[in-house]
Amino acid sequence: MPKHINPSYRRQTTKAYTLEECQKLIKTDTQILSHLISKAESTLAADKHFLKSAYATLPRKKDVKRIAITGAPGVGKSSFLNTYCKHLKDSGYKVAILPVDPTSYTTKGSILGDKTRMDALVGIDGVFIKPMASALALGGVAPATADAICLCEMADYDYIFIETVGVGQSEYEVRDLVDLFILLLQPGGGDELQGIKRGIMEMADLLLITKADGELKSVAQTSRDSYRSALSLFSINEWSWKPRCALFSSMTSEYISELDQQIRAYYAHMEKSDRLAQFRLQQELMRFREGQKGLLYRRMAEKKSIKERMETLSLSISAGELSHLQALHSLEELLENIDA
Ligand SMILES: Nc1nc2c(ncn2[C@@H]2O[C@H](COP(=O)(O)OP(=O)(O)O)[C@@H](O)[C@H]2O)c(=O)[nH]1
Ligand SMILES: [Mg+2]
Structure with a gap:
């Protein structure tokens, strides 16, 4: 075994x-x-x-913070959540963590009990953790995670963290589910080295350099300074927010109150002129548009004539009889003849 x-x-x-x-x-x-x-x-x-x-x-709780935590494997996401969520819980907040399991993309079976991922978190009594079996259904991580967020709000949680691995499609989807997108970065490593795509960097509202303790502390400070100067070249986002960069250590409590303050500053900014409410409405619309695609595809692909045609076309492609363009053409002809 x-x-x-x-x-x-x-x-x-x-x-x-x-x-x-x-x-x-x-x-x-x-x-x-x-x-x-x-x-x-x-x-x-x-x-x-x-x-x-x-x-x-x-009813759904309104005054809730939805936060994405992302970053390459090993950067310290689980340790971060462990330390920071414990602090939030000790401050009297109800905290939920929804890790999006990357394994489900490739294996479908998804190893939800993944011990190393969860070990750091299971110790916190009173923090709700539910790994999300992403991408089992068509449409990626977003549909079920959006439901999970909604359910956590019904269960009266104050903070909802979505954890992703920071290297792929799921981050783009998760961006539409959260208010605040935090990217964790390794001290000393350039973001290319960490496999972080520039697009993901640009989505972040807050960059946190992890492991700012012991020997790594001065390296982390140097990294923070260089990210800060890189960020100064970024323009403000559509909500007039300029991304910030700060330090964090999961081993000491040194940066916890600074992080509290950063998060408060972000929310204070977003709550001004009703930005947060508008942002959330915009996200709702984005998710509706995304959701439509999956729904329409599923309902169409379930129809017998379409399903059969798709199967024959796939076989023809595999046999080298049709190119994918010819096959799509043929499928489109069939769809055109279906009543609106
Ligand atoms: N010194 C130090 N090490 C850390 C810190 N956070 C995480 N680590 C170490 O970095 C490794 C990866 O951490 P983990 O939280 O599992 O990263 P994840 O893969 O992003 O979830 C572990 O060996 C941790 O002990 C920190 O704040 N300081
Ligand atoms: Mg982890």
Whole structure:
């Protein structure tokens, strides 16, 4: 048996909660919240229907901070969340963490129990953690994560963190789900070295140089200074915010209050002139547009004639009989003849 498989692991039997139970207990029982998020990841019509009823009856908390934490593997995301979420919890806030599991992109099966990722986090009592099985359904990480955020708001959480690995498509999707996008950077390493795409850098509202302690502290300070001068060349974003750069250490408490202050400054800026409300509405619209694509594709691809044609065309491509352009042409002809 491979070493990483835990022989004593038993899958939890999921209890079916009634809608009334969910309504009554969502704020106090994290099992209910987990259960509802699992329904959001499901493609079963019954689960979708159940969620729809839950949404119709549960109010959402408005005064909530939705924050993305991203950065290359090893930069210190889990350690950051461990330290900072503990601080928030000790300050009296309810905190939820939704790590988006990158493995699900390639394996579909997604290793949600990934021990190294979670070890640092499971220690915090009272912080809700639910890894998201991304990309199981068509449409990437966004649909189920958006549902999960909404459910956490119904469960009265104050801070909702979405953790991603900072190297791919999921960051672009997550940008439309959060208010504040924080990119963690390794001290000393250039961002190309860390595999961070420039586009991701440009989406960040706050850059945090991690591991600013011990021997790495002065390296981190130098990195912060050079990122700051790089940022000074960036223009303000459409909400007139200029991205900032600060230090963080998960090993000491030195930079925690500075980070609190940075986050407060961002929200104060976004709450001025109603920017945050407008930003969220704009995101809703973006997500609707994104969601449409998946929905329309799914409903069309389920139709018998289309499904069959797509299969034959795929076979013809594999047999070298058609180019992909010819196949798309043929599919388009079929679609044109379907009534609007
Ligand atoms: N010195 C120091 N090491 C850190 C800090 N944060 C993380 N690390 C180390 O960096 C490694 C990767 O951290 P981890 O949180 O798992 O990174 P992730 O892959 O981004 O989640 C671990 O060995 C941590 O102990 C920090 O603030 N200071
Ligand atoms: Mg991690």
